[in-house]
Each structure stands twice: as C-alpha cells, then as structure tokens.
Amino acid sequence: MGQYNRAIDLYEQDLAIAREIGDRAGEGITLGNLGVVYRNLGQYNRAIDLYEQHLAIAREIGDRAGEGRALGNLGNAYNSLGQYNRAIDFYEQQLAITREIGDRAGEGRALGNLGAAYNSLGQYNRAIDFYEQQLAITREIGDRAVEGRALGNLGAAFYSLGQYDRALEQFGQAVALFNQLGARAEEAVFLSNIGVLLNDRDQPELAITFLKASVDIRESIRGDIRQLDRDLQQTFTDTIASDYRILADLLLEQDRVLEAQEVLDLLKLQELEDYQLRNVRGTEETRQGISFWPPEQEILDRFYTHLETNTDPQTFFTSAEVTDRVAQLQRNARSQNPNPEQLARLQGNLQQAGNAALLYPLVLDDRLELILVTTSGISRHTVPVDRVELNRAIAAFRSDIEDPFSNSLPNAQQLYQWLIAPLADEIDAAGAETILYAADGQLRYIPLAALHDGDQWLTQRYTLNHITAASLMDFSQAESAPLSILAGAFPAQDLVVEVAGVQRPFSGLPYAQVEVENLQANLPGTVAFFSAGFNRQAIEPRLGNHTIIHLATHGTFQSGHPNDSFILLGDGDRITLFDLDQWQLPNAALVVLSACETAVSGPQLGTGEEILGFGYQIQRTGARAAIASLWVVSDGGTQVLMDAFYGAMQVGLPKAEALRQAQVALITNDFAAVGGNRGIEIFSTVTGQPLVPGGTLAHPYYWAPFILIGNGL
Structure with a gap:
C-alpha cells in the first residue's frame, strides 16, 4: 500500500519477538521482508545488509528455500544498483538451489531474473533464452500470471533487437492472457507496449488507439490499492507516466488538441502514482476515462476477437477492416473533438x-x-x-x-x-x-x-x-468568511533534528516569530503557537476549526520518495507528505507554508513531482489552496511579504490576487493596495538595520518564491 514506515514498524516488532523466542527461521524471513521494504524505498545498501543477514541465518539452520530467496533478493538489490554482473552471480546461485530442491516456481523466477539482468546488459539473445526457459516452466506448472510476464519480457527483448513482428506477437499473447485473467493493470502495460511499437513503425493512428486503451484501463482502476506488481513493469519506457507523455505527443502531432489536454490532465494523476503517493484518486471527470472515436473502439473490439483464435496479431493490423478504420481517423479526428x-x-x-x-x-x-x-x-x-x-x-x-x-x-x-x-x-x-x-x-x-x-x-x-490539473480543481468561488487563523512559528534558535538516522541542523527563524506575532496583532482571534509549543498535540486537534493554517517553519519536499518530504514543527517533530493524508481541513480556504524551503529542495532538479505531490496532498485534506516556496527564502523578506499578503486579504482581495498585490507592493515599494504599510518597513524588526543594501525588496528573490497552488479565487 506504499505505507513503508508502518510496514517497517511492524516488521521490527516482528523481528524483536522472533529474536526473543529464538525463532531463527522467523527472524530470517522478517529480515528479508525488511530488506524488501528498504529496496522499495531505494535504500539498496541497507536492503543488502538485511538480505545478507537473512542469508546467513538460512545457511546456519539449513533452510535451502530461504537461502534461495535471500540470494534472489540480493540479486534484485544489486540489479537495482546497476551491478548486473554481480546480480547474475546471485541469480545463478538461486537457480542452482531451486533446481536442487525441486522448486519449479522458484526456478522460473530465477530464470526470469537472469533474463532481466542480461537484458539490462544489452545481451538480448541470451535474455531471450532465459525468458523462453521461464515460459516453458510457467506453462508446465500452470502459473498463468508469470506466463504473461515471461511473454511480455520476451516481447521487450525482441523489441530491443528490432524484431518488431516477433515482439508484437509476444505482446499480443500477453494482452490476451491478462485479459482472460482479469489482470487489468498488467493488460494495460502490454497494450502500451503495443502502442509504442506501432508508433515506432510510423502508424500513429493505431499507436494512439492502443495507448488510449492502456491509459483508459489505468484510469478505470484509479483509487484502488496499487494493483500493478512492480516486477510486471518490464517495459521499454522509463515509467508509466512516460506512456501518457508519448500519447499526448502523438495527439498533438496529429493536431488533436483537446484529446491531448485530456491526457495531460490524467498525466498529473499518474505522475503522483509514480511518486508513490498511495491511492491517488481522480474526480468524476477523470473516472470517465479516455474519449474514443468510434473507429478506435471498433479496432480494439476486433483486436480482442482476433486474439481469441490467432496468436499472431500481424495479420490483424494489415487487414482491410483495420486499414479502413485508420483512414476514417485520418479524415475525421484531426482538429475535431470526440467529446x-x-x-x-x-x-x-x-x-x-x-x-x-x-x-x-x-x-x-x-x-x-x-x-x-x-x-x-x-x-x-x-x-x-x-x-x-x-x-x-x-x-x-x-x-x-x-x-x-x-x-x-x-x-x-x-x-x-x-x-x-x-x-x-x-x-x-x-x-x-x-x-x-x-x-x-x-x-x-x-x-x-x-x-x-x-x-x-x-x-x-x-x-x-x-494548479495540479484542471480536472482536480474546484472552480467555485467560496463565500467570504472572516479570517480565522491558526499559526505556528519555528524557534528563533537553531535546532538539531534527526532525519533518516542523520542529525541535521536547522537554523533558527527569528522573523518567523515576528511574522506570527504580527498576525496576532493585526488579525484578532489568531491562535498562535511558538517554538516548542508549536507541536502536533497543540495544532492537529484545532486544524479543522480555522479558515487559514499558517506555518512559519522549515520544510523540505524532495523528489524521490514522499517520506523524505516533511514540514518541521517547533519541537523538532516532522509531518511527512504521507502524514498529510490524516489531516482534515474542510473549512480551510488556505494553507500557508511561509517556510525556509517548502515546495522544493536539493541541489539537483528532478521532475517537480514533489511540488505536484504537495499540492495534491493539501487538496486532499479539503483545503482549497496552498502557498509554498520554491527556494530557500529570505526570513526577513518573507515577513514583509506575508504582512502585505494578509493586509490584502483583510481588504477583501481573493487569495491569488492578494499574493499578486503583495508581490507588486515589494516590487514598487508601494503598499497602498494592500491596506497601507501597516507598520511594514523594509528594515529588520529584530536588529533595526536594513534587510538588504539599499532597503529594497524589488528583486524576485524576495517576492517571487511563493506560489499559490489550488483555487485562488
């Protein structure tokens, strides 16, 4: 379910009990399970350490099956690290043990693992040999789901060799098998593979049809527990989201603009899935899936009928019926809207x-x-x-x-x-x-x-x-309500916090204290918490009672995994991106993170998935909008910007317009539009000195870092 921290906690309790009662077999199994979680988190070296402990115990107690599993897991970890030859060594040991003890299913897995490793090394013919051995075993023991995986992997290897007809045959068989099994997520993967292949063969209308079918399935299962086994994502695209991009690209090339916009909207949801936010839910609009032209639906219907009696889809794609429907799409789909x-x-x-x-x-x-x-x-x-x-x-x-x-x-x-x-x-x-x-x-x-x-x-x-996506946005204009603010301020002194086992220093934010004090002074009824008093116990029971949640604190949202992204409270506790799932803010018009660094961090730019993820998680709480920063901000400059922003809110401006007017006020040093300067000075209220040389905050460093995500009306 993607709740990795909870899984780790339970496994560690399990491990403690196994060690307490001397259950060595149980201890080894749990160590292996912990390793799987850390591998999913991308912490491969930690996973390897746990797998090696499992391996040592399995060998100590003579558990050959456990030894084989540990060796396979070690191979998977090294494969993830790109150390393919080392992975192959472990897979070969796994294969030898499974053959020794007669574990045919395990033997098939080991052969598939070897195929994947050789495929990564570009040794496609050798990979095909292992995949074909795996395929024979899966058919012998009747493991149809793994048979589908083997077929898909074979297709990917043939594709890499440029043998498109053979690849198409394997992908078609995989689609038919998963369709029979009702394995919709896996079926979507190989429909996508067919679409990508058809695009490479310069058949854009057919490529669009199959990519749309793949996306439509993925959207139909949106909101369910993550159904797609990561081992089954043996595709030649980087992520599932890349298929949405390919589809949008093709639609734009064919001048099918509204269809492309529809796909781009759905892409945002899929990127959230790829970021490992769990149970990403769409809206009534996104749940309707993709719009199909009648010829596209006819092509898909005939494709499945064809596969019932013929394992080679090549004759289907060259048939007169398909050629006729492609011609219809070429005539009618360009510059038109199916919906x-x-x-x-x-x-x-x-x-x-x-x-x-x-x-x-x-x-x-x-x-x-x-x-x-x-x-x-x-x-x-x-x-x-x-x-x-x-x-x-x-x-x-x-x-x-x-x-x-x-x-x-x-x-x-x-x-x-x-x-x-x-x-x-x-x-x-x-x-x-x-x-x-x-x-x-x-x-x-x-x-x-x-x-x-x-x-x-x-x-x-x-x-x-x-916005995250148009389909996820509530466009309604909320009725005006009194500003009721819950505010928290990080300490003015530095604080050292343990993050992922490492002691990290966070600098004190003296202007955050002033910022929240100003809210109290200028907006009666503001409930404020400072320093160590700004903690979960203080704020979480009150979150649903306020229209604005204002957190003047450090935060870091990083690409990679949502557990690495968090908001820091005044007592050193952290609220991760996952933790925001538990927040309920039905009355909140706005969540403001006037932090040192909120929406993005780190020296290397990723894909911005953490920004998309933050906006989505805030939206799921029920809040209409959020404000967060894109870089390490000026503590003092932020105090001035926020004073101006709330001044604009007090004179009745909508959220997005209030932020704009506050930015313009800093650019022009004219605060009339935000209710006057309200005592705002371009001087430090802490030291009395100018915040910057020349006393101006006109540079975008001071006014531009904050973006509003969501409904700013």
Whole structure:
C-alpha cells in the first residue's frame, strides 16, 4: 500500500519477538521482508545488509528455500544498483538451489531474473533464452500470471533487437492472457507496449488507439490499492507516466488538441502514482476515462476477437477492416473533438474563475508544446526549444532568482519568450486577467510570476494561479468568511533534528516569530503557537476549526520518495507528505507554508513531482489552496511579504490576487493596495538595520518564491 514506515514498524516488532523466542527461521524471513521494504524505498545498501543477514541465518539452520530467496533478493538489490554482473552471480546461485530442491516456481523466477539482468546488459539473445526457459516452466506448472510476464519480457527483448513482428506477437499473447485473467493493470502495460511499437513503425493512428486503451484501463482502476506488481513493469519506457507523455505527443502531432489536454490532465494523476503517493484518486471527470472515436473502439473490439483464435496479431493490423478504420481517423479526428461537451464544461469553468485562461505546457525531448484554453477557444503552439536547452535555462534562471544580487532579467525574458509570448495576444483578446497554470517537468521549479516581458514582471500583468490539473480543481468561488487563523512559528534558535538516522541542523527563524506575532496583532482571534509549543498535540486537534493554517517553519519536499518530504514543527517533530493524508481541513480556504524551503529542495532538479505531490496532498485534506516556496527564502523578506499578503486579504482581495498585490507592493515599494504599510518597513524588526543594501525588496528573490497552488479565487 506504499505505507513503508508502518510496514517497517511492524516488521521490527516482528523481528524483536522472533529474536526473543529464538525463532531463527522467523527472524530470517522478517529480515528479508525488511530488506524488501528498504529496496522499495531505494535504500539498496541497507536492503543488502538485511538480505545478507537473512542469508546467513538460512545457511546456519539449513533452510535451502530461504537461502534461495535471500540470494534472489540480493540479486534484485544489486540489479537495482546497476551491478548486473554481480546480480547474475546471485541469480545463478538461486537457480542452482531451486533446481536442487525441486522448486519449479522458484526456478522460473530465477530464470526470469537472469533474463532481466542480461537484458539490462544489452545481451538480448541470451535474455531471450532465459525468458523462453521461464515460459516453458510457467506453462508446465500452470502459473498463468508469470506466463504473461515471461511473454511480455520476451516481447521487450525482441523489441530491443528490432524484431518488431516477433515482439508484437509476444505482446499480443500477453494482452490476451491478462485479459482472460482479469489482470487489468498488467493488460494495460502490454497494450502500451503495443502502442509504442506501432508508433515506432510510423502508424500513429493505431499507436494512439492502443495507448488510449492502456491509459483508459489505468484510469478505470484509479483509487484502488496499487494493483500493478512492480516486477510486471518490464517495459521499454522509463515509467508509466512516460506512456501518457508519448500519447499526448502523438495527439498533438496529429493536431488533436483537446484529446491531448485530456491526457495531460490524467498525466498529473499518474505522475503522483509514480511518486508513490498511495491511492491517488481522480474526480468524476477523470473516472470517465479516455474519449474514443468510434473507429478506435471498433479496432480494439476486433483486436480482442482476433486474439481469441490467432496468436499472431500481424495479420490483424494489415487487414482491410483495420486499414479502413485508420483512414476514417485520418479524415475525421484531426482538429475535431470526440467529446465537445468536455470543452464546453472546461470553458464554463474558466468563465466561473473570472474569465481565466488555462495554460498547459508539455516538455518533450525535441520541443515545447503549449496548450491554451480560453473562454473563446483552444489552441496549440509549438516552441522549437528542446528539453536540454529548456532545462538549462530553467537552472540558470533559478540560480539568478536565488541570488538577490544577480541580474535575473535575461533568463526571465528568454523564458517569457518561450512560455508566454506565443500566447499573449490570445490571452489578451479573450480578456483573461488570470492564468491557471498546470506546469510540467522542471518548469514546476520556477515561478511564472517572475518572467519578464521587457517592460514588467508577469505578476504585474496577470494574476497567476498554479494548479495540479484542471480536472482536480474546484472552480467555485467560496463565500467570504472572516479570517480565522491558526499559526505556528519555528524557534528563533537553531535546532538539531534527526532525519533518516542523520542529525541535521536547522537554523533558527527569528522573523518567523515576528511574522506570527504580527498576525496576532493585526488579525484578532489568531491562535498562535511558538517554538516548542508549536507541536502536533497543540495544532492537529484545532486544524479543522480555522479558515487559514499558517506555518512559519522549515520544510523540505524532495523528489524521490514522499517520506523524505516533511514540514518541521517547533519541537523538532516532522509531518511527512504521507502524514498529510490524516489531516482534515474542510473549512480551510488556505494553507500557508511561509517556510525556509517548502515546495522544493536539493541541489539537483528532478521532475517537480514533489511540488505536484504537495499540492495534491493539501487538496486532499479539503483545503482549497496552498502557498509554498520554491527556494530557500529570505526570513526577513518573507515577513514583509506575508504582512502585505494578509493586509490584502483583510481588504477583501481573493487569495491569488492578494499574493499578486503583495508581490507588486515589494516590487514598487508601494503598499497602498494592500491596506497601507501597516507598520511594514523594509528594515529588520529584530536588529533595526536594513534587510538588504539599499532597503529594497524589488528583486524576485524576495517576492517571487511563493506560489499559490489550488483555487485562488
């Protein structure tokens, strides 16, 4: 279920009991189970240590079957580390033991493991030999699910050799078998493989059809316990989410823009799954799945009928019936919408959001695609910048805006030319004053507000509202309610906290204390907790009683695994991204993390999945929106920005507009629009000295790090 910390806790209790009563076999099994959890967490060296302990116990008590399992697990860990030859050595030992004790199922697993290792080494013919041996055993013992895995693995190996006809045959057999078994998640994997293969053969309409069938299945099982066995993801794509990207890319190339937007919306949910957030749920709209044209549905129906009597799908794809339906798609699908009600509904939502425009970028290897939806239409724009060049500019821009003494304008203007300039006339013609922005990939690491058109920053021109996906957003405008704030402030002194067994220092935040004190002074009824008093016991029982939750503290959200991402409380306790599952905030209009570093951390930029994950988890609590930072912020500058933000909220501005006006106030040093300066000074309330040389906070380092995710209305 992805609840790895809970699994570890239970296994460690199990281990303690086994050791207490002297159950050596049970001790070994539990050590192996712990190793599996740590391998799932990517902590391969820790997993290896546990597997080696299991192996030693199995050999000590003569448990040959346990010894084989431990050897196989060691092979899996080294395989994950890319040490394929070492993995092969363990797999061969596993194979010898399973043959010695007559464990045919275990023998099949060992042969499959060897095939996977040789496949990773590029020795595809040798991999095929092992997969074929595994296939023979699975058929002999009647293990149909593993038979499907072997068939799929064979297909992937043949694909790598460029033997597309043989690969297609194996994938087709795997699809038929998993369809018979009702193994929908596994069926989706191999439908996707067929789609990717057909795309490589320059058959885009057929590739789209099979990729859509794969995505549709995955969406139909959304919200269930994670059904897909990771061992069955033996595909030649990096992640499941990459299949969504391939499908969106193909649809855009065929000028099927609304269908592409639909897939991009679903991509956000799948990226959350890949980030290992558990039980990712869609909405009524996403649960409807993918829209199919009638010829696409007919092709799929005939494909399954064909597989009932013929194991070779090649004759199917060259048949007159399929050729005729592909021709229909070529005539009718381009520039048309299979689901016109969807576009009307989306445009109605944009009208409800104050005549907003919706911007979906898609970062591809060779270009950037922009999809713009306004109340008057939908359009696609292709920008000839490849992924490498775009990511280089993103990294350079982040370096600029994280340094208050840098000149950020050149990169800010370059990114504007790529992301906004192609759309600006359409946005303005539609009368849109708000941009709803569903960022993609590394674009999630930069604030749209800090792009520059040559005359002004984008935040001076538009209200900017980041969203996870349009289908996940509540576009309704909430009734105005009094500001009822629960606030917490990290200590002014440094604090050392143990994180993953390592002692990590976190610097004191004196301005966080001032920030929360200002909330108390200016917003009557604010409930505030400081330093060690800012803890779970104090805040969690009260969370559901307030419209705004304001946490002025450290936080770190990292790519890799949600357990590595957390909000730090004043007593050193941590609330992980998983822990947010337990929060219920039905009355909250906003959660503000005015932290040192909240939405992203680490020197290396990933795919931004942690930012997407944070926005989604806050949304699941019931809160309408969240504000978080994209880099290590200025403690004092943040105090000024937050004072201005709450001043704007007090005069009745909506959340996203209040953030915009606070940013403009820092840029211009004019606080009239946010209720006056309310005693705000560009000077430290702690030392009395200017916060920065010259006493200005106009650089985007101070005002741009915070983004609003969710409903900012």
